[in-house]
Amino acid sequence: MPTFTQDWTYWLFGLLRWSDFPPKADGIATFAASLVVLGALAVVGLVTRSGRWRWLWREWLTSLDHKKIGVMYIVLAFVMLSRAVIEAILMRTQQASAIGQAGVVSADHFAQLFTTHGSIMIFFMAMPFLTGLINYVMPLQIGARDLSFPFLNAVGLWLTAAGAALMMASLVVGKFSTGGWSGYPPYTELGFSPGEGVDYWIWAVSLSSIGSTVTGLNFAVTIYKKRCPGMDLLRMPLFCWTALCTSILMIFAMPALTVATALLALDRYLGFHFFTNGAGGDVMNYANLFWIFGHPEVYILILPAFGVWSEVISTFSGKHLYGYISLVGATMAIAVLSFTVWLHHFFTMGQEANVNAAFGIATMLIGIPTGVKVYDWILTMVRGRIRFIAPMLFAITFLLCFVIGGLSGVMLADPAIDFAVHNTLFLVAHFHNMLIPGTLFGMLAAYMLWFPKAFGFRLDEIWGRIAWALWSAGFLVAFMPLYPLGLMAMMRRTAQTTRAEYAPWLWTAEVGAVLIGLGLAALFVQLWVSVRNRARLAAPLGDPWDGHSLEWATPSPPPEWNFAVPPEVSGRDAFTALKAQGIAYREPERYEAISLPRGTGIPVVIGGAGFVCAFGLTWHIWWAALAGLFAMWGGVVWRSFQTDLERTVEAGEVAATHRHWLSRVHAVTPVGRDAETSADNRGLAEHEA
Amino acid sequence: MNPRNIPPATRDDPARERRHSLLGLVSSALLTGAAFALVLAQPFARPVLLACIAALALVQIGCQLFFFLHIDLRRSHRDDLQLVLFTSLVIVLMVAGSMWILSSQHAMMG
Amino acid sequence: MRFASGTDRHPGLNIHGRDPDAHRAAEPVIFGFWIFLMSDLVLFALLMATYASMSLHGIAGGPTPRQAGDLASAGVETALLLASSFTFSLTSLALKYRDDRRALVGWMALTGLLGLGFLGCEAKDFASLIGKGWAPELSGFLSAHFTLLGTHFLHVACGLAWMAVMFVQIAVRGLDQAVATRIMRLALFWHLLDVVWIGIVTLVFLQGSLS
Numbered sequence A: 001m002p003t004f005t006q007d008w009t010y011w012l013f014g015l016l017r018w019s020d021f022p023p024k025a026d027g028i029a030t031f032a033a034s035l036v037v038l039g040a041l042a043v044v045g046l047v048t049r050s051g052r053w054r055w056l057w058r059e060w061l062t063s064l065d066h067k068k069i070g071v072m073y074i075v076l077a078f079v080m081l082s083r084a085v086i087e088a089i090l091m092r093t094q095q096a097s098a099i100g101q102a103g104v105v106s107a108d109h110f111a112q113l114f115t116t117h118g119s120i121m122i123f124f125m126a127m128p129f130l131t132g133l134i135n136y137v138m139p140l141q142i143g144a145r146d147l148s149f150p151f152l153n154a155v156g157l158w159l160t161a162a163g164a165a166l167m168m169a170s171l172v173v174g175k176f177s178t179g180g181w182s183g184y185p186p187y188t189e190l191g192f193s194p195g196e197g198v199d200y201w202i203w204a205v206s207l208s209s210i211g212s213t214v215t216g217l218n219f220a221v222t223i224y225k226k227r228c229p230g231m232d233l234l235r236m237p238l239f240c241w242t243a244l245c246t247s248i249l250m251i252f253a254m255p256a257l258t259v260a261t262a263l264l265a266l267d268r269y270l271g272f273h274f275f276t277n278g279a280g281g282d283v284m285n286y287a288n289l290f291w292i293f294g295h296p297e298v299y300i301l302i303l304p305a306f307g308v309w310s311e312v313i314s315t316f317s318g319k320h321l322y323g324y325i326s327l328v329g330a331t332m333a334i335a336v337l338s339f340t341v342w343l344h345h346f347f348t349m350g351q352e353a354n355v356n357a358a359f360g361i362a363t364m365l366i367g368i369p370t371g372v373k374v375y376d377w378i379l380t381m382v383r384g385r386i387r388f389i390a391p392m393l394f395a396i397t398f399l400l401c402f403v404i405g406g407l408s409g410v411m412l413a414d415p416a417i418d419f420a421v422h423n424t425l426f427l428v429a430h431f432h433n434m435l436i437p438g439t440l441f442g443m444l445a446a447y448m449l450w451f452p453k454a455f456g457f458r459l460d461e462i463w464g465r466i467a468w469a470l471w472s473a474g475f476l477v478a479f480m481p482l483y484p485l486g487l488m489a490m491m492r493r494t495a496q497t498t499r500a501e502y503a504p505w506l507w508t509a510e511v512g513a514v515l516i517g518l519g520l521a522a523l524f525v526q527l528w529v530s531v532r533n534r535a536r537l538a539a540p541l542g543d544p545w546d547g548h549s550l551e552w553a554t555p556s557p558p559p560e561w562n563f564a565v566p567p568e569v570s571g572r573d574a575f576t577a578l579k580a581q582g583i584a585y586r587e588p589e590r591y592e593a594i595s596l597p598r599g600t601g602i603p604v605v606i607g608g609a610g611f612v613c614a615f616g617l618t619w620h621i622w623w624a625a626l627a628g629l630f631a632m633w634g635g636v637v638w639r640s641f642q643t644d645l646e647r648t649v650e651a652g653e654v655a656a657t658h659r660h661w662l663s664r665v666h667a668v669t670p671v672g673r674d675a676e677t678s679a680d681n682r683g684l685a686e687h688e689a
Numbered sequence B: 001m002n003p004r005n006i007p008p009a010t011r012d013d014p015a016r017e018r019r020h021s022l023l024g025l026v027s028s029a030l031l032t033g034a035a036f037a038l039v040l041a042q043p044f045a046r047p048v049l050l051a052c053i054a055a056l057a058l059v060q061i062g063c064q065l066f067f068f069l070h071i072d073l074r075r076s077h078r079d080d081l082q083l084v085l086f087t088s089l090v091i092v093l094m095v096a097g098s099m100w101i102l103s104s105q106h107a108m109m110g
Numbered sequence C: 001m002r003f004a005s006g007t008d009r010h011p012g013l014n015i016h017g018r019d020p021d022a023h024r025a026a027e028p029v030i031f032g033f034w035i036f037l038m039s040d041l042v043l044f045a046l047l048m049a050t051y052a053s054m055s056l057h058g059i060a061g062g063p064t065p066r067q068a069g070d071l072a073s074a075g076v077e078t079a080l081l082l083a084s085s086f087t088f089s090l091t092s093l094a095l096k097y098r099d100d101r102r103a104l105v106g107w108m109a110l111t112g113l114l115g116l117g118f119l120g121c122e123a124k125d126f127a128s129l130i131g132k133g134w135a136p137e138l139s140g141f142l143s144a145h146f147t148l149l150g151t152h153f154l155h156v157a158c159g160l161a162w163m164a165v166m167f168v169q170i171a172v173r174g175l176d177q178a179v180a181t182r183i184m185r186l187a188l189f190w191h192l193l194d195v196v197w198i199g200i201v202t203l204v205f206l207q208g209s210l211s
C-alpha cells in the first residue's frame, strides 16, 4: 500500500507525478514516447483532414459485423507487431553490443523491453491476429451470417484494444514491468518491484484475458449452433476445427491466468501473502497457476495457424486435404493433452523426479499428433499441382522450420536436458522457432490468402515474395545462432555479458533481426503498392485461388449478410463440390428478408471505461478506477434495456445485390491457375477436372 | 403461441416439476445434514471421515445438477452433459496436478 | 420446424410449453452462458486448489483452518443458500407456468432476501475474524481463506445486483422474451453458486474442522 497521505494530489492523481511524463531517463525511451504521441496525433490529424470521423465511427468502430471486427483486430495486431519487432531489434542490438561494455540501453530498460516484447507478442499481437482471423473467416466457412453474439464480440475487441492502449500508455506515462512476460513473484511483489510497472502488466493482461474468454465462448457457441444446413461437424473446414479447439482452450485456460494475476494484485494492493517470501506465501504456486494457463496458451496460438496451413497447403496444391479425420483427431488430442503438461515450464523448481518424469512423458506424447499433422500436410502436397505463391512459400518455410523447433521441444521435454539448458537462449530459440514459423508465418500467410476476400483485390505478389524471403532468411539467421549460444550457457534476459566468444553469434543474430525488420517493412510496402494498384489487382468475384470452402462462394468483399440465402452443404470442401456440379453461381429460387444487428457505440464505451479503470488502478487513482468500473457495468446494463436491436434488409435489396454480382460473374472468363497472379484473375476460377 | 394449443403429451406437468424441485431441496438438506453430523460426531477415523464427506459432497453436487439445473442423460441434453463432463475432466487434471506438484515441492523443501 | 416444441434444449428449466419462440431463441444464449459458467467453475477450482495447499503450508504461525472456520455459522449459511436455490427453482416454475407476474416476483424477492441473509452472515464471519486480528494480511492461509470465500461472496452479490436489474426490467419491459431468458440465465448462475458452495463448505469448513 502507498503511504496514506491527506495530500489532495494523492486523491486526485494517485501516484502520478510530473516526473512520470516525458522526457524519460534515456534518449531511446524519450524517442519511443514521442513516437507514440506523434503517431496518435498523426492518425487523429489524418482522419480529421480527410473528414472521415463520421465514417470511421459509423462504418467501423460501432459496427457489430464480424468481418469488420475481424479486420479491426488484425489492424491492431499489425500495429502491435511493429512495436514489438522494433523492441526485438533493440534487444538484439543491446546483447550484441554489450559484451564487456554498457551497450545501448540500461539494464532496467532492457528488462522493460523483453517484458513488453513478450507480453505484446503474445497478448496483443498473436491473440488479436488469430482472433481477428477466426472472426472474419469462420462464420463464412460454416455458412453463417454472423457470430452468435455480435455485441459480445465487439466488447471483446474493445477490451483487447483497451489493454493494448494501456501498453502504449506505459511508454509515455511512467514505466512498464521488468518482470518478464510471465511476471514471476517474488520479484514482481511490492518489495522488489515497487511502482506502477507490474500493475501496468497485471491490468493490461487482465483486459486481454477477459476479452479472450468472452470471444472464445462466442466462437464455440457459433460453431455449435450456427452451422448452415448440412454442415455437420465433420464437414467443417479444418480451420473451423482448429478455431473450435482454440476456443475451448481459451474458455478453460484463461481462468488460470485470471487467478494468477488477481492473486498477485491482492498481494500488491492489499498486502495479502499468496506469493510473498514470508508469512506463508508460496511463490511456486504462482508458477503453477501461470503455466496451467501458459501451456494451453501456446496451443491457443498454434492451433489456428495449423488450420491456416491446412487451408493454404490444400488450396495451393489443388487437392483435398489429406487425412482430414486424422487431422481433426490430432487437433483434439493436442487440445486435451495441452492440459496435462504445464509442469515442463518449471522442471527445475524442486519437485521430486517422478513428477518431472510424468510431465516429461506427457509432453513428449504431444509430439505424436503433431507429427501426424506434418505428414498429412506433406501428403497433401504429394502429386499436387503446387503453386509457389507467397502464402505457399511461407507454408514451406513453416514445414521445414517447425520440425526443427519441434525436435528441440522434444529435447526440452526431457527433464535431464532441461536442467542443463533451462532459462538459456536455447529455450528462447526453441519457442521462437515454434512461434515465428508456426504462428506468425501462419498469420501472415492467412493475411495474404484472405486479404482479397476482405478487400476485393489481391496483394502484390512480388513484394509478397520479397517479404517471404526476408522473413524466412531473417528468422533463420536470427534464431539458429541462439541454439549454440544457449549451449554455451548464455542465459536469457541477459542485458550485459563479459564473454567475448558470444560476439560472433550475437552479431549474426543481429543481422537476422535486421532482416526481419526489413521483412516487416516489405509487408507494409506490399500493402501500399497493392492499394495503389488495386484496379489491376481487383478480384471482386470472390474466388481468386480456386478455393474449397464456402467463404470463396461469396463476392469480395462479401455483403454484410454474407450469403444471400443460407447455403446447403452435402459434403466436405463444399464450394469445390458446387463448382464441380456447375451450380456454384446459380441464382437461388427465392430471397428472403434478412435481419442484421444494428451498430452500437456501447462496446467502445465499455472498452474506454475498461481503459480508465485499468489506468486508475495502475496509478492508484481510485476515483477513476471506480468510475471506470461502474461505467463498464453501466454499459452492460444500459444495453440490456435497449430494444429494437436489429434492422431488416428487404428481400429486394438482397436479390438486387446478389444478381448484380452474378451478372458480373457470368460476364467474365474464368482464369486457370497459371494465370493466378496475372491481372486477368478477377476472382473467377476455371474449373479443372 | 398459446400454451393451450400445444398437445397435452408435450406439455409439462407443473405438479411433477414442483415435486422435482422439492426433492432437490430435501435430498440436499439430508446430505448436508449427514456431512455435518459426521463431522460433529466423528464416529470414524479421520481418513474415513474425509472420504465420507467428499463422497457426500459429490453426491449432493450430482443431485443439484439433476434437480435444480436439469442436467440429465436425456438425448437432448447431450451437449450440456458433455460440457459438464469435459469441465470435470479439466478440473480434475488441474486440481490433482496442482496438489501433486505443490505437495511434492513442499515435501522436498519443507 | 425442426424441433418438437416439447424437447428440452438447454440446462435449467426449459419453457417450451409457455413460449416456444422464446424457447428457441433462448437456446444459444443459454448454452453460451452455461459455457461461461463452466469457465467460472474452473476459476473456483483453482482457488480451491490454492486454498488446499495454503491451508497446509501457509499457516505461518497464524490460525489454523480449524480455528478460522466457524462450523455453526457455516451451517446457517448453507441452509440459507440452499433455501434460496430452492426458491429460485420456484421462481423458474412461476416463469414457466404462471401468466401473472406476482408469483414470479414474489419468489424471486424471497430468493433475494435469503441471498442477502447469506451475505450478512458471511460478512459477520469476516468481521469477527478480522476482529480477532486474523486479517488476510496475517498469513498465506488467511489470504487464501478470505479470497476463496470472498470470491464466492462477490458472485452472490453480483447475483443480487442482477436480480435488482431484473425487477426493474420486469416493471419496465414486462416479461418479454429477452427478460425471460435473462431470468433463466440468472437461475443457472444462482444454482451453480450453490453447487460451488457445497464444495467450499466441504473443503473449508468440514474438512477444516477435521484437520
Ligand code: HEM
Pocket (backbone or CB within 6 Å): A085, A088, A089, A091, A092, A114, A115, A117, A118, A119, A121, A122, A126, A179, A180, A181, A182, A428, A432, A435, A436, A439, A440, A478, A491, A492, A493, A494, A513, A516
Ligand atoms: C519477429 C522477430 C522476433 C525477434 C527478433 C525476437 C527477439 C526476441 C528477443 C531478443 C527476446 C529476448 C531474449 C532474451 O530473453 O534474452 C525475445 C523474447 C521473447 N519473445 Fe521474441 N522475437 C521475435 C518475435 C516473437 C514472436 C512472434 C513472439 C510470440 C508470438 C515472441 C515472443 C517472445 C517471448 C514470449 C519472449 C520472452 C520474454 C520474456 O523473457 O519474458 N517473439 N524475443
Ligand SMILES: [Cu+2]
Pocket (backbone or CB within 6 Å): A294, A295, A298, A341, A342, A344, A345
Ligand atoms: Cu509448454
